[in-house]
Amino acid sequence: MNTPIYDFVKAYAEKNGVRGHMPGHKGAVGKDVISAVYPYDITEIGGADALFEAEGIIAESERNCAKLFGAYSTAYSAGGSTLCIEAMLAAVCRSGDKVVAARNSHKAFLNSCILLGLEPEWVYPEFEKGSVIAGKITPKAIEDGIKRAGNPACVYITSPDYLGNIADVKGIAEVCGRYGIPLLVDNAHGAHLAFLEENIHPIKLGAAMCCDSAHKTLPVLTGGAYLHTADEKYVGKIKGAMSLFGSSSPSYLIMQSLDLCNRYLAEEFPDDLKNTVKKVTELKNKLGQVWTVCNSEPLKLSLYTLNCGRTGYEVSEYLRSREIEAEYADGTHVMLMFSPFNKDTDYDRIYDALSSMPMPRIRLEPPCFKLVPLKRAMLPREAWFAESETVSVDECEGRICSKARTVCPPCVPVAVGGEIFDKESIKILKMYSISEVNVVK
Ligand SMILES: Cc1ncc(COP(=O)(O)O)c(C=O)c1O
CATH class of the missing domain: 3.90.1150.10 (Aspartate Aminotransferase, domain 1)
Structure with a gap:
């Protein structure tokens, strides 16, 4: 498989011409180990294409990638899955829309709701024993969520989750299909799933769109990710939606590593x-x-x-x-x-x-609390922009969460903006050693 981005940059670096353009390091190789990559770090010079208006080498590389994943189209991201999540939601939703979403979603989803003014209709997973981050979301739970929401713009789930649980994406996609609602999957941890002996990538199983953090499971530099779409419907909106949130100077090093990864995926992977x-x-x-x-x-x-x-x-x-x-x-x-x-x-x-790890003979009991629905006083966006103050967790019962606190990883908020802290949520905050929270004044 060809590697048009890498080939272009390599040829440019080897020409050793005058760099009257960004970046400021001018491709100079210094003494530090990382400066060896500087010659390959370029900007949108003639022939280098532009990520959010791709028509040349980047578009060609993205087409190569889409073919490998069986997607209708793939857009590269140098801003991780985070940028892809913002873009997928911006492509299918209008401000104020409801989204049926699994409650173990990464903070990137919640931040997208704040940015886009979306209203999450939470679906609670059947959590793994003792875990507040991982669990199963069933098609039935999603269907109930759709009925509660009335007319949601999309369904949003995370699969695999942080501990590696895989949801019944096919079953959930069938439910979404029956209601004519697109299924968006946070597949940040599952780029490799398309290349297992049995392809279980979300695009194959019926998702309308998904993000893959290529950098998490494939040989790609940190920040490299894919936004795959299954059909033509949303393609026209994707690049514009990405440029709404992404830097206008995406890293060519990351894009080259995505480009080179295509060859590896097509051959040895x-x-x-x-x-x-x-x-x-x-x-x-x-x-x-x-x-x-x-x-x-x-x-x-x-x-x-x-x-x-x-x-x-x-x-x-x-x-x-x-x-x-x-x-x-x-x-x-x-x-x-x-x-x-x-x-x-x-x-x-x-x-x-x-x-050889020394093990006490006693079995420890799992904590008996888990994420449960909290009362909502306002939407995440309203709560984020409201006047707020920081208080000790011991004083937050009954207060409205403003800016959600998470521990990363797993970056799953205990209370999201607009929800009212209760005794259970305080126990979980303490379990994660969170001592202060931001609340609406
Ligand atoms: C489940 C999940 N979704 C999304 C993200 C965001 O991905 P990225 O770091 O590629 O922006 C992460 C990051 O850890 C994640 O674990």
Whole structure:
């Protein structure tokens, strides 16, 4: 597969011409390691195309990408899935619209509601034992949400979630189809799903649009993401919607890494992925003899740690002491992510560390609270722009959340703007060590 963006920039860098244009580093190579990439960091010079008005090399690379994912069209983002989420919603909604959304959505969704003036109609997942971030959303729950909302502009779900749970995207897409409502999927953690032996990417399963953080699971620089659309309907709106929120100076380094990734996806990736899935599965099976391994998509290893008498934080600290950095930990879980670029020895090191971790014989009880519907006093946008003040969590019961606090990861707000804090939500805030919140005055 050709790589038009990378080829163009490489040829330009090799010409060693006079750079009478941005960026200010002028492609100079200094002494620091990262300056080796400066010659390839360019701006929209003649022939380099422009991300939000793409007609040349960027459009060609995006078409290559769409073909690989089986999408009608793909738009690149150098602003992560965050920009794609804002753009998908802007493309299908009008200010004031209702959106049926899973409550375990990333903060990027909530921020989009604030920016666009949308009203979320929350659907609560059946949360994993002890988890306030991960859980299953069923087609039935979505259908109930659609009925409650009346005439929502779209349905918005996250799959896979942070711990790797995959929703029944096909079933949910069928429900949306019956009501004539587009399904938008936050597939930030699932770009690789299109290349498994069985393609379970949301576009294949009936989503109208989805975002993939290519940088999370594919060899792409941080910030590189895709916005895929399944058919022609919204394509005309996508680039304009992206330029509403994105920088007018998107990184050409990120775009080149997206471009080069196409070639890798077309050639080695399916086999590499198959081998990686095998290695992760073997590791899960071995660890499963002692640890409680959660069901998850194949590149994630999520452990429910309380059965081994440890919190997720403790396991993560222990792994860190062995020079192993996990992606995520909380009171009940620890999660690690894999890709074909992990070394074979990584699997051995993780197994050795986890199988030799000292374990108390006691099983810890999971916290018995979870995200439950809170009373809403105003919309997220009104709450964000209202006069607000910061108070201790001990004083926030009965107050209206203004600017939602999250811990990142997982960036799932405990109370969203406009909701009234209750005793349960305060317990969860404390569990996440959040001591202050912003409330409407
Ligand atoms: C579920 C989910 N959605 C969206 C995002 C935002 O993605 P990005 O960092 O690519 O902007 C994240 C980031 O961690 C995420 O976990």
